[in-house]
Each structure stands twice: as C-alpha cells, then as structure tokens.
Amino acid sequence: MVQIEIKLDPVPGADGANGVLTSKHSAVLHRHLDHEFLVLDQAKGNYLLLEDGRKIIDASGGAAVGSIGWGNERVALAVAKQVLAAPYCATIFFTTIPQEELAKELIAGTGGDMARAYIVNSGSEAMEAALKLARQYYLEIGQPQRSRFISRERSYHGITLGALAVGGHKARRAKFEPLLMDNVSQVSPCFAFRGKAAGESDTDYVHRLAVELDDEFQRVGPETVCAFVAEPVVGAALGCATAVAGYFKAVKAICEKHGALLILDEVMCGMGRTGTLHAWQQEGVVPDIQTIGKALSGGYQAVAGVLVNQRVVGALEKGTSAFVHGHTYQGHPAGCAAALEVQRIIREEGLLENVRQMGDLLEKRLRAQLAGHPNVGDIRGRGLFWGVELVADKASMTPFPDADHVCMEICELGLDEKYSILVYPGGGSVDGIRGDHIILAPAFNIKPDEIETIAATVARLISDYFAAKGQ
Template sequence: MATAASSVLYTKIDNPPLKVVKAQGNYLQTQDGRQIFDATAGAAVASLGHNHPSIKQAMLKQLESVDYCYSPFFTTSAAETISSYLTESTGGEMPKVFIVSSGTEAVEASLKLARQYFVEKGEPQRTRFIARKQSYHGNTLGSLATGYHKGRRAIYEPILRQNVSHVSPCYAYRDQDSGESTEAYVQRLADELEAEFQAVGPDTVCAFVAETVSGTTLGCVPPVPGYFKAMKAVCDRHGALLMMDEVMSGMGRTGTLHAWQQEGVVPDLQTVAKGLGAGYAPIGALLIGKRVTNALTDGTGSFVHSQTYQGHPVACATAYAVQEVLRDERLLENVREQGEYLGDLLKARLGSHKNVGDVRGRGLLWGVEFVMDKETKRPFPASKKIAAKVHDTGLQPEHGISLIPGNGVADGTDGDIILIAPAFNVSKTDVELIVGRIEKVIHAVLGA
C-alpha cells in the first residue's frame, strides 16, 4: 500500500524526519525502534529531560482553575507568580516582566519597548539598533533583521528592515590576534562599537543587542572577561540601552540563572525562553530593567504591544513548576559541576583530533568547531556539510545520539560546529556516554 502524503510542511518537504513516539528522561524513542540520547535537550530547551511527573501535575492543576484568559483584560495567579519569581531572581534589578510564548516574541517585544522608551523620553529620532555578526535573535522579520544568520536571512533580505547594523562578535578563537592581550582585544571591539555609533549617529541608536553566550550561529562562544562591561560603557556614553538575549543561554543553562550574572553587568532589557518552561509549554519572557520601567511609569504608563497568548496561565504555571524543580533538585549546582566535567572531557577526548579546531562553552552549553587545518583554522567549505553529516550520523542506530549542527560560524558561510546542551539533571555517567558517542560519530565522519 502506498503511504499517504503527510500534511506537515517539513523542513525538507519530501524528507520526513524521524517520528518520535515516546520521550522519557534523556531518551527519545522513534517509531522505527531507535533509542536516541537527547544530548541537546531538543534545541537547548528540555532542561529537565522528558516526562517529568511534577511538571505534568502542575499543568493539570492549572487546567482545573484557569486555562486561558486575555491578558490585556485580566491577570492570573500563575502569571503573577512566575513574574514575581523572575524579578526576585534578578535581585530586583528587572522589576517588570512581559510573558510571551517564545524567544522570538520576547525579542520582538524588546525591540518595540526599546523604541517606545525613547519616544517616552522625547527622543523619537532613535530608531536604529546595533547587533553582531554571526548572531541569531529569532525568525520573525524584526528579529531576523536584528540577527545575522546569513542562511536564514538570505531570501528575505529585500523585505528586512534596514535600521540594524552589525559589528564583530566576541570570537577570540578566530578574531583575537596572536600576541594580543584580552584587554587589548576587548578595547578593539569597544572601539569598533564606538565607531559604529559614530557612523550611524550616536543619538539615533536605541540599543546594542547581543547574546550573552552565543548559540548555534556562532557556536557556544562565551564572552572574554570584561567584554560586556566595555560594551555597556559605550552604550552608556551615548544613552543607548544594552539588550542581552538569553533565550538559549539563560535560565540556568550556563550555571547561573541569568548568564549576565557572571559578567558583572545588568542589562536594560533581557530575553529568556528555552529553559524557562523546559519545553513543557511554549513560553518566553522579556525582563525589563529599572531605567525602562521608570520611563514608562512616569510617561504613558502603558506598553504599546500585546499578543494573544501573552501571560498564558498554563504556560506560566508550568514555568514556575520548572523553576521549583531547578531549586529543589539543586540543578544549578549540577549544571556547574557536570558542565565543567563535560568541557574537560570534550577537550581531552576530542581536542587532539586533526579536524577539531576549538572546544568552548560554559555550564551545559558547549560547542565543537571543525576545521580542515588546525594550524591555519581553515574551515570546511559549506558544500561539505560537515556538521549536518555529524548530526545525521549521530541519529543512526549504531550511535544513538542527537546533536545540533551549525554552519557559517567562521564567516557567515563556512565553518561547522556541533552544539551539546544536555538536560540540567545529567549525571557523570551521562556525560561520559555523551562524549563517548560523540567521539565515535566524529571518527565515523572524519576518521580517527
């Protein structure tokens, strides 16, 4: 019998992906019987693994009281509770929270709020944003224009807004000169940002936007010491906002609840999403600093933006239950402990491979960058699809591991990485299994 065509618009229309029929703990079971270790928690989302009983109970409990109401008209205990928790988690630095359904929506809201902030202040000429190359901030037209993922932007370039310019990322592996000190490298990046402010007009810029720790588009690159302090100093000099995107790196992924807490700076606007609800419900949030909160409170007293599912009660209750598990099971400590072990083991087992150029990360967010030549750091051409081959090979029954592939990290076109971002409750044994399977997959694709 012929198989009926699926109505799902797959990423590759005529190539349906594996069908998952069961998810439990760290494992995905597919329809054809494979048991795949989810070494990336989906897209760095399922931070508690799969099928956690207390999260399911929290969702059911919320459904028994309020399943949905329209947030511009009503509030709920679930929305109030998770918002208060997020404010408290910042030590009160971010007094207001806007709950949405995804990281992209949080970024869109942050761009709008940055614009409104300056209108409230009587500076309507501020319409521009400065972001970074090899960055990713979401897939709507506004967030796509802010990021710089060449592949995802390409066909949409003619309809993307033109009020965003891009500077170099903080990417020491490729961009820090031989013999250049960290301080000198940071100063060079600060000077570049200053030059961009001057080029577009310092009084036209709303905000500088950056991922605190980069995601797949650059490959889990943590900032060098002092980087964000220097970037904030440039923003402050010109009255612009600092917007930190922690959709992937936030909510515990890098070892602290907020990645900026390791940088010694407080952003004016912060986005979170993936680890907030751990995949059990679609949820993201915009955290709003005192400076912006005060301007709105003293001005119109409102935010000119809304979404149908903002503050969704079930999503909010789910997110709070996730954060309770994070606290009760002391998972931030585990992220730091197992993250250090994962990084050390990846470097020990993969660092000497002829095609592994760099292993970098923080907490349980790690990237492995592949190169043709370790000495020159020459990347594989995009046509080789190295990262995709590693990903596809990992899914085969003999390997049984899911990894996230990334490309274009070197220059926007060439350069391959894989991302490793397991659940926060992984054990030492799990970490050893992950690295062992990755090593076998790399040998299968690139040789020993």
C-alpha cells in the same frame, strides 16, 4: 504522586518497519519537504524513544530547550491542573496566579536587578517585544529621534522579521533581505577563536572591539541609537562562543556613554544553561532589557519572555503607562504554570550547582577525547552549553565548504542506532555561511555516567564520520 501513562496512536503514513515518515506523505509543511523524519513516540528522562523502538540519548535538549529532562510528572500535573482551571486568559482584562507567580520567580532570580517580566510564546516573539519596548522607551522620555539598533555579525536573535533584522546570520537572512528593516548596523562579535589576532592580549582585544563599537555609534549618530543587542554566550550562530573577560563591561559603558540601552539575548544561553540563572550574572553587567526562552519551561510548554529593568519600566510608569504591544496568547496560563514549576524545580533541587559540576566534567572529557582530532578546531562553552567547531584543516583552521553540510551530516549520523545520540547542528561561525559546529546542551539534572556516555559517543561519532570521509 499520580501516575501518568500516555500511549500515542501510530502516526498515519509512518513506515513501521523503519520508523520514518516521508515528508511527501505528511500534511505538515515541514522545514524540509524532501526529508524522511524519524517518529518520536515518547521522551523520558534524558532519552527519546522512537516509534521503531530506538532509544536516543538527548545530548542537546533539542535546541538547548530541555532543562529538567523529559516526562516530569510534577510539571505535567501543574499544566493539567491549570488547563482544567482556566486554559486561556484574555490578558487585556485579566491576569492569573501562574503568570503573577512566574513573574515574581523570574525577578527574584535577578536579585532585584530587573523589575518586570513580559511572558510570550517564543524567543522570536520576545525579541520583537524587546525592540519595540526599546523604541517606546525613548518616545516616553522625549527622544523620538532614536530608532536605530546596533548588533553583531554572526549572531542569531530569532526568525521573525524584526528579530532577523538585528541578527547577523547571513544564511538565515539571505532570502529575506529586501523585507528587513534598514535601521540596523553591525559590529564584530567577541569571538576569540576566529577574531583575536595572534599575540593580542584579552585586554587589547576588548579595547579594539570597544573602539569599533564606539566608532559605529559615532558613524550612525549616537543620538539615533536605541540599543546595542548581543548574546552573552552566542548559541546557534557561533556554537557556544563566550566573550573574553571585560568585554560586556566595556560595551555597557559605551551604551551608557551614548545614552543607549543594552539588550541581552539569553533565549538559548539563559535560565541556568551556563551555570548561573542568567549568563550576564557572570559578566558583571545588568542589561536594560533581556530576552529569555528555551530552558525557561524546559520544553513542557511554548514559553519565552522579556525581563525589563526599573529604568525602562519607570519611563512607562511616568509616561503613558502602556506598552503598545500584545499577543493573543501572551501570559498563557498553562505555559506560565509549566515555566513556574520548572523554575521551582531548578531552584529547589539545586540544579545550577549540578550544571556547573557536570559542565566541568563534560569539558574535561571533550577536551581529553577530541582536542587532538585533526578536524576539531575548537571546543568552547560554559556550564552545560558546549560547542565543537569542525575544520577541514587544523593548522589553518580552514572551514569545510558550506555545500558539504558537515554539521548536519554528523548530527544525522548520530541518530543511527550505532550511536543513538542527539546533538544540535550549527553553521556560519566563519563568515555567516561557512563554519560547522555541533552543540551539546544536556538537561540540568544530567548524571556523571550520562556525561561519560555523551562525551565518549560524540568522540566516536566525530572520529567515525571523518574516517569514513577518508580524513
């Protein structure tokens, strides 16, 4: 194997003494303009190396992005080879071998349940494409009256305007409500921790949610609905909330009853994160359209995609034979090369089995060390995708005020040298604004000793944070 060693120059304006870069000294329009950013120097394995010498264990893969760890030379070489061969492809005229092979790999991973793949650069782009494809499907089959979508409250499907419109995260939508399309309505999520009534069985809960969805179809006019949009395991908005058994079979049946499509958003929970390549493979349903991203390329390139079943593809083939959508950088050769190599590594090294085994271990350790904590309301997830919901009062499950910024403060404390761990913050699980949780989503090749370190450190981090608050 060719050895690759890269040493980056120091970041201009960074304070070498404490390894931070104040946003006001930066030319970047950062997410926060008054924040001091730690400077990332290198990433190796499951660790982040900061410019000040700190070594941080990456327990969340960034935003559930890292799937094979960092610094994999096999992927880096595949990308470098493609960049030297053909760094860009004008997809209106050409295709490339990496794009074609990646699509075949992705379709094979569905067992043939999906028929085609559309490769883009972000989860938000993927969702925009999915919504437009659903609309065009109905134009192709002669049902132009269908233009509405039904989604779920406290969901998140992306930050661009179309994706934000079908999302139900109030805090992220608030400033942009006047710009969002008004042909979307929402129903309750399948979130047993806060949505299931006392004494209600799973069967009764599923029935209640199914009736609510069916009623919504009837309210807006079932003949006007393009699709129902949902995350099989809700990531950032609900902190790794899984559906109860039978829920997705019920909603699929309702979609079929009314002739609507089922769009499943697996940008955060998919591509192996929950223990199977696709989260829907554990739900007993097949979507009509699916979005993927994050773990797809493991962070080595900006890649996402849309998978489409034969029902939808067939309509285009029999109709106009053209999807009226496109991006300059869709099917980017280097991105496809990275994603292809990452997916091959996951398959060849049997990493999905490791996701299941290490996920079981992580769950056991988290429950053993945190379930009894007075500020831990719930521990939930699947595979290597786990959320810990934090509450002000465990008896009533009362959330902290949004202004307390509990989840972000815990994540920032985790970066202190005393803990040296990266976990991911999330909020809005109660009503779209209140409700704090942190997410753990380590790489698929994580080892048992690293799982032990993550669980123990997170338990210590949470205990120390609330102890300092006098709780």
